[in-house]
């Protein structure tokens with residue numbers, strides 16, 4: 001069974017890409033809420049740089065997830081063993097998606113810059129997660145294997161945490177009542193941003209939020225990127241509320257256009 005409609009799924013992600021792509025190009029993105037600096041040593045330009053880095057990392061996660069979404073029918077094909085969907089193949093497609101969305105080849109960003117270094121770690125995490133799941137992806141005789149975009153994304157963020165968690169954290173979270181995996185529950189600050197900003201009736205759809213805000217007791221810039229449900233999400237997250245979906249979770253009864261989740265990025269600042 002085709003649990004996602006790849007075409008619809010990628011159209012959605014592309015819609016988000018455009019918005020992020022615009023932000024990436026215009027460093028002082030007009031839709032961003034400016035927060036006051038509390039570290040005298042950092043200038044407004046440094047902060048814009050940090051936001052741009054965070055958005056690049058979110059974009060790469062979306063680019064990877066988009067590949068898993070568009071290959072969902074292949075992954076779920078019970079008749080095919082080797083699917084040829086190796087870490088290298090998925091990463092190459094993710095890089096293409098990223099380039100389409102931003103106009104930038106992520107491999108061309110020097111690893112001597114923070115953005116280049118973090119992006120390279122994220123790309124390595126994407127490749128590793130896919131390589132480590134070959135046994136599931138290539139399993140014959142099983143249709144639904146549970147290798148879906150949300151799980152892929154969580155595995156990538158967890159791998160990134162192991163690699164460079166003292167520098168950056170990425171987490172896909174959601175409004176508290178929607179959270180499926182306990183690991184993805186919003187912390188207090190994320191919850192406040194979700195409830196008081198993203199769910200406010202006058203919040204402009206798609207607008208990001210960022211703030212200088214400590215995380216794990218360390219100075220950090222934190223960036224929140226909202227994501228919305230589309231038709232392709234509703235086979236699992238839609239009606240009927242409580243009915244069990246293909247993954248074994250009860251459906252949330254959500255509607256198209258509802259806030260479905262948030263990519264939350266923490267960029268730690270060096271201790272002074």
Ligand code: HEC
Nearest residue numbers: 003150154174178179180181184228229233236247260261
């Ligand atoms: C095949 C069913 C399925 C579809 C389709 C699906 N999801 Fe999910 N989603 C899940 C499962 C299962 C999890 C829990 C993953 C985990 O264990 O981390 C999840 C987790 C999430 C999370 C992370 C927070 C949490 O609840 O743990 C977000 C955000 C999310 N989904 C949004 C979406 C959006 C947006 C779409 C459509 C673009 C979508 N999902 C499509 C099944 C699905």
